[in-house]
Amino acid sequence: MKNSIVIFLLLFGFIGSAKDTPVFEQATAAYNEGAYEKAIDLYSTILEDGQHSAALYYNLGNSYYKLNDIPNSIYFYEKALLLAPNDAEIRNNLGYAQQMTLDAIGTLPETGLSRFYKDITNALHFDQWAYLAVAVMFLFVLLYILFYYFRYSSRKRWAFIGSLTCLFVSLVTVAFAYIAQNDFNADRPAIIFADEIEIQAEPNATSDAVFVLHAGTKVNVLEELNDWKRIRLTDGKTGWVASEHLRVLKDF
């Protein structure tokens, strides 16, 4: 039953792509002619059809960059990076867009240990960790069965040690996947869209302004209350801002 749903979804997806690909090409042509607004409209229709890809978001970002729309271009580049985190072209163009922003926000220095820990857990996506865990688990089972079947004690010993190592590695990998997923869920980046917005100390309009942000700045959403979101900057500053002034990146 489940399989059939998956297959259906896949088929549906292919049908969708088949329909949207000509639109994508039209949009590319429009972009090349300099009709950036038309390109944006066409790309947006693909999004409305429920289709997306890193390339689509990247192209939207490029179109907005050409129109000097800073927050939108950064927003779509960052979205593209979520789907393709290591794409050099996207990073390069995001750099161009970030040059246009007004805010320069430093990053908090991380201690050696936490950086080491982050480097390891974030080396792979949590799904990749999960696949790795499954593969190593298979290896463990294989080695264990071999251990059982081998006749000579030396071979038995190696198989046993190997299987136990694999079991341990598999469990550690699952733990990494778990941590990486938690990190991923805790990371809720958003882009400021208001030209200039005062970040408040409390989630209401009457409280004091803590600092000022400008369009295109990337922030991290920590929590929400009514229509207000508590945000944190990379330099550790936190404050409240009305939800209408920012857009969350992970809305897919």
Added chain:
Amino acid sequence: MDFKKFVVVISVFLFAFTVKAQDDAAVTFEMKLSKNKLGLNERLRVDFTMNKDGDNFIPPDFSGFRVLMGPSQSISSSWINGVRSYSKTYSYTLAPTAKGKFRINQATIVIDGEVYKSLAEDIEVNTAVDKPSDEMSADDVADENLHLVAEVSKSDPYLNEAITVVYKLYVSPSISVSNYQPLDNPTYNNFWSQDIKVTALNAQNGTFQGKPYRYVILKRVVLYPQKSGKLEIEPLSLDVTVDVPTSKRDFFGGRVYAQTNKTVSAGNRIIEVKALPLKNQPADFNGAVGDFQFSVTTSKTSLNATESLQAKVEVSGKGNLKLFKLPELELPSSLEVYEPEFTEGVRTTLGGMEGVVSNSYTVVPAFRGKYPLPSIPFSFFNPKTETYTTLNSEEIVINVLQGPNSIANTGVAADNTNKRNVIAANTQFNFIKLDANLSPIGSSYFFRSNPFYLLLFGPLLFIPIAILFRKKRDEIASDVVGNKVKKANRLARRYLSKAKKELGNKESFYVALEKALHNYLKAKLKIETSEFSKDKISELLLQKKVDAETINGFVELLKNCEAARYSPFSNVQMQQDYEKASEVISLIDKQV
């Protein structure tokens, strides 16, 4: 000759006309009184003035007055710029004889054969005064004839709206000022003040309380109130040296002047300063009051990296230009910006400050790309229209065309997405991607999904299965007899399966059975079909040391197969033959 004469005649004519016209227009004959009200012990001076000489002057009868002196005549005649001015005056000094109202009647004179009359005037004579004006001391006269006035242009200005204070010293024509010295210069608390220097004292004619006076502007100050509410302007005090005419006359008939020092001060002035309206006050308002223009300009809009450009924030117009901060330029943080240079070209006039103030920023881009300077607002309050105005500068995009090669390969910050990406100077802005590579929105993750758990823990089940399998195999391997039986059964099954299917169908059953037996032997004894006979089979089997009973059984079966084709065989027999066949096959198999 005739022509010359003609010209002379014409010019004479013209001259005559002009003279005549002037004379006709200007004949006046007036009576002037030194005062209209006087005490019984005071004196009155009456002057009859005409601007053209006349004859037959008949003074009025000065009823109620006694003529103390006069008539005395004085004539003055002068030519200024070719215009002649002439005046002739008959003067009388009168003393009243009684209290009451009196009228000085018309005087007549004949000028150029025409009779002119002066206007009659009423005089009121009151009781005697303590100090007849003629006997007043120099101080008293100075008091009456010297006034210092502070003129304020507006008494209810808005906060930061310019007002001017002009200090004028009014001096009556009868006295003269020889020197003055400021005693106390006012400090304008709660005002921003600028003095407009008076370079030359120019006496001008004006009126003060309805009387002709000469006045001098001593001091002009422009004030910008810095606080709302009632503000006080301190008085200015002067020490003035005046020459006052006395009633005494010198030998030549000229008046003798007495010198005196007088302290005059302009009184306190209260200015009611209105606060700026809070209604509709723009958020970015920073105290600019007046009427301004606002602009942000850059010296160039496209340049190469490490070149510099000037961005100028400029406010020009009229108002408190020196008293507010210019709006700050907002620049992308990736641009290097130096402290702005402030320049002002402001003139302060009586109308207030006027001119230009500007901040000039030096900007140096380090990398190529586009850098927008966003539009910035500037708000001011216009006291004339009493409204706030907000001006927005235009957005400017600076294009940096080429990056320097020296900073090439700064690299892309790859590991941390939070880091600002630095662009290598030699990388271009990339073109869009051409491969759509679309997938449906809405991602499901593998981790912690059901397939994940299945794949992670599923393999563990193989371990007990493998163990069980191994055990079973060992068991089977240890049971030798059972194994052989099993093997024979398997053989029979393999060869007799077709026959088993045909059970109950006599003809085809025995054909299949015979074929099966033949096939078995073929496989077991490796004999060819051509040399297939019962004797041969018995012989071969014997060679293989199969016991006779089994051989007989086998041969019997073959015979049955042949016989069955021609004689009736029951189902029971068929079943028996089938079982026998499997028994025989397994027996042979064991023995061979």
